[in-house]
Amino acid sequence: MRGLATIITFLFVGILTAFYIGFGLPDSSRIVAVDEELVGLNEKYTLKFSHVVAKNTPKGHAAAYFAELVKEKTDGWVEIQLFPNGVLYDAQEEFEALKKGDVHIIAPAFSEVTIHDRKWTALDLPYLFDNEIMVEQAFEGRIGELLLESFAKKGFMGIAFWDNGFKQLTNNVKPIIYPEDITGLSFRVMPSEALFKTYRILGARAVTYPFNDVYNVLRDGIVDGQENTLSNIYSKGFYQQQRYMTISNHNYLGYVVLVEPEFWSTLPERHQSSIQEAMDEVTMWLRKHAMELNNDMLQRISSTGITEIHEQSEEEKDQWRKVLKPLYDEYETIIGKELMDELKRLQIDKEL
Template sequence: MRGLITICSFLIIGVLTAYYIGFGFGEKQEPKAVDKELEGLNEKYVLRFSHVVAENTPKGLAASMFAQLVREKTEGWVEVQVFPNASLYEAQGEFGGLMRNEVHIIAPAFSEVTVLDPKWLVLDLPYVFQDEQMIENAFNGKVGSLLFESVEEYGLHGIAYWDNSFKQFTNNVRPVTRPEDIEGLSVRVMPSEALIETYQVLGANPLLFPFNEVYDVLSAGIVDGTENTLSNIYSKGFYQQQKYLTLSNHNYLGYAVFMNKEFWDTLPTDYQNSIMEAMKEVTLWLREHTKSINEEMLERIEKSGQIEIHYQTEDEKNSWKQAFKPIYEKYSGVIGEELMKEIQRLQNNH
């Protein structure tokens, strides 16, 4: 009997000890805090960045620099793999790839975004920007905010506006100084209604071809001319297939850097901050160096002696602006009153 009592006593003591240890009567236990910003920081993320231009262009250089900075700022925990020259997708294919999360970052030209969202046509209106300062004011201000808000419904998260430069006109038929000189020419343009209308209003024949087919269609004589920045005209060898270059600055070619919104939201906050820090540094660097890159490309084109260059005068520019007034009238309603008013305010204050 005494043995049974002893055994029962040990059992009771054991149960009480386990209860004490498990629930901690002797010390109040505070709930452990969970730092959401640190979740996932021990997991490596690989981001695929697709773009369609050469690596030695402003966008190509910026993409490479961005990848390097992200690696440094995250100590290698975020790796950005860059795929240039449309090695993964042509320009319009990038949007589907991003939405399917097959790539995580794209940097399409503004004109490519207009296919998805017509409000972006505002950036393709001829002579909408007077100079680089006005462009910076637009993208750092309300215009930039409104445009990024507009594409959120498509699952895009805008993280930067990247500069390239103003576009120039090249062709293989005749010098172009006045609007009437373009009549009858076939011209390769990007898939933007405003760009198509820009040439149609002058009696030209705008044609759509992917960027990486432009050299071939120029060399084969399928189109007479095209419009692009000096960096692209040089790096892609377009100047070797054209006889005449008009320095007109009639449109601006820039890029919107997008990430997949759902993927962006899965990234730890610390990594998001590092990515945005890297993007800010690259964007500022690009803004400072784009002009010098395009000036260098113009110098190389001039030295080649392969193309006749015309510098548009102020008088000529005014005649072009007059010819393009119908485009503003046609697309103001599509773009929307808020954006058009903001653009007009910038133009008036500049």
């Protein structure tokens, strides 16, 4: 009997051991190894990307290309849903929507950012950049770093600067060649204090309307003119309501691509890397594409014969710079010494 009991006990212990090894027992002290890089990789993420311009613009093309690249680089685990033409929110509503998580990516124009961070007024100073080379040097250098660092304090994370192009003047009253030609006219501008003051110095009146209302206010004669890039002027049909255009390149219209930091931190690191990699590729591609598209739009506008086009000479630009120089002095304190010094250095370097 003792032998039988020993055998039964041995078998019972063996069964318990096998069960424990195969299924385990609850144990709060048990340590489980987790590969953090794999967390969330079996979950699909859908990110809403809201913007206010048309699909056939530099930003519209870039957003579409970005969505394609993200899908490719994440093997379909991250989908970028695009909402162009302000179908979800207008330019200012997007900031709050991003904060609330109602959208996940926005790409506001620099002027729209100035309402939330006055340091960004630096990019609305007239005739700041002479060409796309200076723009690239600014965004990829210390100027870009300072701007993103400043806006991060407001709770926004910038992951890229996107190009559109230089802004041109259009109006329905008369040709604008010299600064005095603009006196007494009214223009739609984006909601930037510096832009309002630019027109005030010139003796003109600046007003702001949502981007998707611009065509109507031009058509109805509520304002005489507006300022925008050639791609926007063509894609939105502004030129159809404007008899005169001045190729002035007086301001640069670009965008900062923003995400909300807390939401970004919830994405698996591999997805973050893939999204940023896609963003970097699109940003490089967009620099060349924006220039080509704007040149094409100029040719299209010119070929219609609707709008009389004047291109400013360097001598004419110098006259505008002289009149508008007080704006630089006024905003130096607001922009801050470090950022203003970098802008001045950029201006000096171009002359060397």
